[in-house]
Amino acid sequence: MLIQSDYHIHASFYRIKREGAATGPKVAEQQEAARVTGCRYVGIVEHCNDSSKHPFHCLEELAAEYYAEGFDRQDTYLGVEADLYDDGSDHCGDEGRKKLRLHYVIGSVHVSPQLIPTVEEYIQTEFTRLRNAIIYNRNVDVIGHPFGEGPRYSKAGIIPRWGYDLIPKEYLQELVMQAKEHGVALEINRCDMENEAYIGFWEAVRDNGVLFEIGSDAHFTTGCPASAERTHWAESLGLKEENHWKPFR
């Protein structure tokens, strides 16, 4: 049995919003929503990147709610989702991690067809960033939604269909082996659970005893139940709790 946990929940209250946009949840609201859906362990994050929506002071305010006196931190952890650079470094860095008193950093790639127009170039870019982060960046604990931007290319009509079968097999093997070697967890997040190549990737994670993490990537409380569904899927695939990453040891 896998213990249901979700370490990729956004407290999206802590970001700069357009006038009139919905106010996102705070830490306490997301913690409650995750617990209601059955999570034993909860991890709250927000984006840490160059975007004007995510200035560092927003993360400091989020951390202040988490560390406030009287806040129930039982089985609840604090992280960020930091954008990765080509050399594998992340936008938060060791300094940001210390300042915010984080338990973990999720390193992710966020791009779009506007930034990188072809899917081949996108795959190459994401592979380079993930591989370098896994090998060289000890500040990154978890790789967030590997190749999770692929669906943007089918939505934009650039390719007829997105799937892990478009990624060179040796790239996927390399990521699995390097994650194993360096003890970095790979995240089960929004992705194609019907795709054979995608299933094969997670079977390789299972067979090689690589750490994995499960994230809903919820930006509102309504997104939290996804962790239950993904945990069941991971369980049906035979992933084991002993390789289920935790922000504590």
Ligand SMILES: [Zn+2]
């Ligand atoms: Zn992300």
Ligand SMILES: [Zn+2]
């Ligand atoms: Zn996210």
